[in-house]
Amino acid sequence: MRPSVSLGVLGGGAWGTALAQAYAANGTPVRLWAREPEVVAAINAERRNPLFLPGAELSPGIAATTDLAELDDLPVLLVVAPAQHLGKVLSGLTDRPRDLVLCSKGIEAGTGRLMADVAREALPLAEIAVLSGPTFAHEVAAGLPTAVTLACSGGEAQWARLGALLSRPTLRPYYSDDVVGAEIGGAVKNVLAIACGVVDGLGLGQNARAALIARGYAEMTRFGLAFGARAETLAGLCGLGDLVLTCSSTSSRNFTLGKALGEGIGAAEALAGKLSVAEGAHTAPVLAELAEQRGIAMPIVAAVARLLAGEAPARQVVAELLARPLRAEGETA
Ligand SMILES: NC(=O)c1ccc[n+]([C@@H]2O[C@H](COP(=O)([O-])OP(=O)(O)OC[C@H]3O[C@@H](n4cnc5c(N)ncnc54)[C@H](O)[C@@H]3O)[C@@H](O)[C@H]2O)c1
Numbered sequence: 001m002r003p004s005v006s007l008g009v010l011g012g013g014a015w016g017t018a019l020a021q022a023y024a025a026n027g028t029p030v031r032l033w034a035r036e037p038e039v040v041a042a043i044n045a046e047r048r049n050p051l052f053l054p055g056a057e058l059s060p061g062i063a064a065t066t067d068l069a070e071l072d073d074l075p076v077l078l079v080v081a082p083a084q085h086l087g088k089v090l091s092g093l094t095d096r097p098r099d100l101v102l103c104s105k106g107i108e109a110g111t112g113r114l115m116a117d118v119a120r121e122a123l124p125l126a127e128i129a130v131l132s133g134p135t136f137a138h139e140v141a142a143g144l145p146t147a148v149t150l151a152c153s154g155g156e157a158q159w160a161r162l163g164a165l166l167s168r169p170t171l172r173p174y175y176s177d178d179v180v181g182a183e184i185g186g187a188v189k190n191v192l193a194i195a196c197g198v199v200d201g202l203g204l205g206q207n208a209r210a211a212l213i214a215r216g217y218a219e220m221t222r223f224g225l226a227f228g229a230r231a232e233t234l235a236g237l238c239g240l241g242d243l244v245l246t247c248s249s250t251s252s253r254n255f256t257l258g259k260a261l262g263e264g265i266g267a268a269e270a271l272a273g274k275l276s277v278a279e280g281a282h283t284a285p286v287l288a289e290l291a292e293q294r295g296i297a298m299p300i301v302a303a304v305a306r307l308l309a310g311e312a313p314a315r316q317v318v319a320e321l322l323a324r325p326l327r328a329e330g331e332t333a
């Protein structure tokens, strides 16, 4: 039998809503904090989130609130705020021992920190886990089969608390203790998805996209290993798995942003007025900077950062990538 203690979800965007639905629909009461009063009202009164997850019918087991204090006593919180706002959201909670399951994918601009470091500073008593993988929100909300990495900083003891709690017949976590690897996989793939969207927008074909996925994965691996990730983590659901998903579909906001850039729309225009977040746009500059500081070759990431900064049009950026000196495929630096 599932425990009757509620799960808390911080964030009423598409992913927070989908996770809340996955757990509430399968018998766990969920308290969901959303920033927007209209999201809270729509979830509680109509069982919908038209702003961020239109089309999904939500379980009555989700109780939404704009008051973060209503989640403060819960032992397990899924944190689903966009990466650039995660620290601010967590600072509204009391520091106490609890499991914080980070579900956001990104690197903090300005500090270069991964989300686990942001969370540890905000709430030092919490034990951190990272839930990440190929997970389009609308598919999870619809109960379609999905598998994720659940990386536990507390190792197997934390997995023993969270594994069964966060598993459902169609939502299957795989255990890891590589929190850094899980985070880097999710953050880097968003930037690479923008690159794949650019290739699509320019009409450069499927060969080019496959090349970008493979060479992008080489960049993810170089960066990850330099920052302490394990190669096997990056080859798993939260790395390669998510990279393949996000680089292959206009269901991805990052891919769609890249496609617009490839079609000649400027970054500012492509992002203007968007309620939903394309994390790669925020991660690309800070990731490119971190890579440059550490001497890690990430030409695709650097190209995306240049494109987003408006430094060169898409065709020129692609031409520059193709004109780089020839090198060995397995080169690690
Ligand atoms: N949507 C997906 O399929 C999916 C899947 C896996 C992971 N993620 C990750 O989950 C995170 C959240 O994405 P999403 O898709 O749920 O969001 P979304 O794009 O659907 O919605 C944007 C979210 O940003 C929040 N927001 C905007 N300004 C804010 C502020 N100043 N402070 C706090 N929150 C603010 C909004 O309240 C809303 O919840 C991202 O890191 C994303 O990469 C998303």
Ligand SMILES: O=P(O)(O)OC[C@H](O)CO
Pocket (backbone or CB within 6 Å): 105, 133, 134, 135, 136, 137, 190, 193, 242, 245, 246, 251, 252, 253, 254, 255, 277, 278, 279
């Ligand atoms: O829509 P995107 O590009 O933010 O991707 C959503 C998820 O991260 C896919 O796993």
